[in-house]
Amino acid sequence: MVRRTLRQKALLPLRAALLILCLMRVATAGAQPVPGVRAPEIRLSDMEGKPFLLSKLKGQVVLVDFWASWCMPCRMANPALGRLYKDYGPKGLQVVGVSVDEDRQAWLRAVKADKLVWTQLINERSANSAAAAYGVQYIPNAFLIDKKGIVRAVNAKGRKLEALVGQLLGE
Secondary structure, three states: OOOOOHHHHHHHHHHHHHHHHHHHOOOOOOOOOOOOOEOOOOEEEEOOOOEEEHHHHOOOEEEEEEEOOOOHHHHHHHHHHHHHHHHHHHHOEEEEEEEOOOOHHHHHHHHHHOOOOOEEEEOOOOOOOHHHHOOOOOOOEEEEEOOOOEEEEEOOOHHHHHHHHHHHOOO
16 A cells, blocks of 8 residues: 655645646647658757758657656656767767747756757747647657658657667667
8 A cells, every 4th residue: 555645645636737737738730740651840940049950860860859848747757868868879869859838948947957968949839830740749759760760659768769769770
């Protein structure tokens, strides 16, 4: 039997509300790409405001990670993503974080606080919405893309993600 302290019991509704917020906040109308289809293009601005095109990374294995500064499950996943990047970045893995934040300053603060050293983009609800192109309806949401630009996995995590990355990098 699991015993919970009064504080833990009090935090349960808050945690549930945050999870529901993360799941509902990003709702879009498009369908998610499935493994085996070409990854949609991403045209967004990076942290310095410079344009970024996902197609420029063709020939490399890419993990596109949709997240937001206000999404606690996203923020809690960042350390594992950092370890993955540290282990596989030198071997050729590119990680592209795509924030769905509406507050640019909150996004920049989160990138700094979480020490996210890989490419970071902001979606900023524009006509070039990457979240819409990828059918992102909840976050965190990630797409593993092979060297030919084909989606190979959606929302793979942990050892499964590591094995897939290793396989795509030819290890």
